[in-house]
Amino acid sequence: xxxxxxxxxxxxxxxxxxxxxxxxxxxxxxxxxxxxxxxxxxxxxxxxxxxxxxxxxxxxxxxxxxxxxxxxxxxxxxxxxxxxxxxxxxxxxxxxxxxxxxxxxxxxxx
Amino acid sequence: xxxxxxxxxxxxxxxxxxxxxxxxxxxxxxxxxxxxxxxxxxxxxxxxxxxxxxxxxxxxxxxxxxxxxxxxxxxxxxxxxxxxxxxxxxxxxxxxxxxxxxxxxxxxxxxxxxxxxxxxxxxxxxxxxxxxxxxxxxxxxxxxxxxxxxxxxxxxxxxxxxxxxxxxxxxxxxxxxxxxxxxxxxxxxxxxxxxxxxxxxxxxxxxx
Numbered sequence: 604x605x606x607x608x609x610x611x612x613x614x615x616x617x618x619x620x621x622x623x624x625x626x627x628x629x630x631x632x633x634x635x636x637x638x639x640x641x642x643x644x645x646x647x648x649x650x651x652x653x654x655x656x657x658x659x660x661x662x663x664x665x666x667x668x669x670x671x672x673x674x675x676x677x678x679x680x681x682x683x684x685x686x687x688x689x690x691x692x693x694x695x696x697x698x699x700x701x702x703x704x705x706x707x708x709x710x711x712x713x
Numbered sequence: 714x715x716x717x718x719x720x721x722x723x724x725x726x727x728x729x730x731x732x733x734x735x736x737x738x739x740x741x742x743x744x745x746x747x748x749x750x751x752x753x754x755x756x757x758x759x760x761x762x763x764x765x766x767x768x769x770x771x772x773x774x775x776x777x778x779x780x781x782x783x784x785x786x787x788x789x790x791x792x793x794x795x796x797x798x799x800x801x802x803x804x805x806x807x808x809x810x811x812x813x814x815x816x817x818x819x820x821x822x823x824x825x826x827x828x829x830x831x832x833x834x835x836x837x838x839x840x841x842x843x844x845x846x847x848x849x850x851x852x853x854x855x856x857x858x859x860x861x862x863x864x865x866x867x868x869x870x871x872x873x874x875x876x877x878x879x880x881x882x883x884x885x886x887x888x889x890x891x892x893x894x895x896x897x898x899x900x901x902x903x904x905x906x907x908x909x910x911x912x913x914x915x916x917x918x919x920x921x
Binding site for chain 1: 754757
């Protein structure tokens with residue numbers, strides 16, 4: 604059913620879509636960056652003997668946070684217009700999760 | 714409300730963003746973000762537990778001894794690629810390309826099963842080496858965190874398969890489109906959690 608619509612309304616749809624959807628380019632960019640950050644983290648672990656432990660640990664955690672942010676912003680469309688409530692919901696969750704993790708690490712390992 | 718919504722789909726014109734065309738669809742997506750916020754808290758507490766109990770292996774095998782970086786790298790690559798293919802399913806949805814949606818969702822599900830197969834194989838290896846759920850505080854925390862993520866992947870592949878069946882039966886409408894969108898969001902979230910699992914559990918386990 605949808606393919607019929609696709610054929611008849613393609614031109615009007617593409618006009619309407621302009622400005623809202625940037626096409627796959629940014630999504631592939633996010634994929635490439637994610638692969639790169641993952642690779643960097645694995646390389647850092649393989650060459651861990653040349654790095655200080657505190658630097659290595661903060662480095663790979665930072666890479667993970669960066670990769671998660673990239674995927675949330677591009678793949679999950681958090682950068683798009685009209686996503687304020689979505690951002691508030693997910694960031695509230697992130698805030699609680701972050702606090703709990705910091706608390707556990709501080710109590711046990713400091 | 715749904716009477717009006719359906720007329721959109723059957724009247725022959727599907728809007729450019731069918732997932733945002735109805736209030737019900739928009740609310741479904743917004744509500745799903747609240748759910749994802751709750752999921753973040755849930756995984757956050759599991760990560761906190763795991764971090765607190767790290768290294769408490771009793772007489773079981775140590776982390777550095779257990780983990781195989783090649784398996785972890787392969788699992789990471791598979792899940793990351795499946796997150797990308799679910800993006801392509803949404804791109805196909807915005808072109809109203811039902812076949813494209815099915816193709817990319819199908820690849821996503823296949824990669825999800827590949828990831829699960831790898832994880833089952835990995836767990837069998839661990840059990841063989843004496844790393845079992847009730848072995849130590851660390852092993853319980855490990856299986857709870859990683860197994861909980863695996864259960865999310867399993868739920869995801871079943872859910873997405875059912876949405877594919879519904880799309881093939883009902884086509885792409887303003888009712889089915891939000892479901893595809895929300896399932897893609899879920900899949901991205903599951904991949905996002907894995908980014909922290911491979912970093913905090915596996916890579917950190919190899920340090921020192």
